[in-house]
Amino acid sequence: MTDQGGHRPASGRPFDAVLCDIDNVVRHFDSAHLEALERAAGLAEGTTKKVAFAPEVDGPLLLGQITEQEWVAAIAEGLAALVEDEETAWSLGTALLESPFHADDEVVALLRRARTRVPLVLVSNATTGLEADLAAMGLTDLADDVVSSARVGLVKPDPRILELGAARAGVRPERCLFVDDTPENVQAAAALGMRAVHYREPADLERELAPLFG
Incomplete structure (x- = not known):
């Protein structure tokens, strides 16, 4: 049941929906192959990610404006001056994409349990x-909805994507628990009145979800 604004009425719970980040919370990447390629190319570990995740490089990707292969091309261009040849630059970008x-499993279990109580x-x-x-991880049924920046044209910490997440859950922002590993995103959620959690380990999520089952 919702009110005239399309929101569920407030309950006795500390929050009425969970909004959760995916990468570095639900999903984790293995960078071992990429790091081995970086060492072989004489680069410090993390160099490729530094280039790839610069706002001007990954911003268009996250907004759905370029393809993943175009992103790899941008990474290779950014690495060109740091490696011996173009092939190496492309190999590094491809290794990042294909990590x-x-x-x-612990986080997934916690979220599945939470979903039995709230969206x-x-x-x-x-x-x-x-x-x-998500399909490859068997998680297509994990959540009630997925708000992807590339699909909606909004990137965290833009508050509009957080508000959209709350709307998809059918609750007001201040009735949401927001979980993310990036401090800027957590701060943006807190500014909207959300119960915002800086995720570091599964225990952080478990602690915040505990009141749902108290």
Whole structure:
């Protein structure tokens, strides 16, 4: 049941929906192969990510304005002056794109349990490949909805994507628990009145969800 604004009425719970980030919370990447390539190329570990995740490089990707292969091309261009040849630059960008990933089973179990009590919406700065990645992890049924930056044209910490997540859950922002590993995103959620949690480990999520089952 919702009110005239489309929101569920307030309950006795501390929050009425969970908005949760995906990467570095639900999903984790293995960078071992990329780091081995960086060492072989004489680069410090993390150099490729520094280039790839600069706002001017990954911003268009997360807004759905370029493809993943165009992102790799931008990474290779950014690495060109740091490596011996173009092939190496492309190999590094491709290794980042194709980094293997896995779901954190403990986090998934906590979120599935939470969803038995309140709506769960995943809010992610992601590429257009997110849906396929969730399917690969067997998580297409994890949440009630998924708000992907590449699909909606908004990137965290823009408060509008957080408000959209709350709307998809059918509750007001101040009735949401927001979980994210990036401080800027957590701060943006707190500014909207959300119960905002800086995620570092599963225990952080478990602690915040505990009142749902008290």
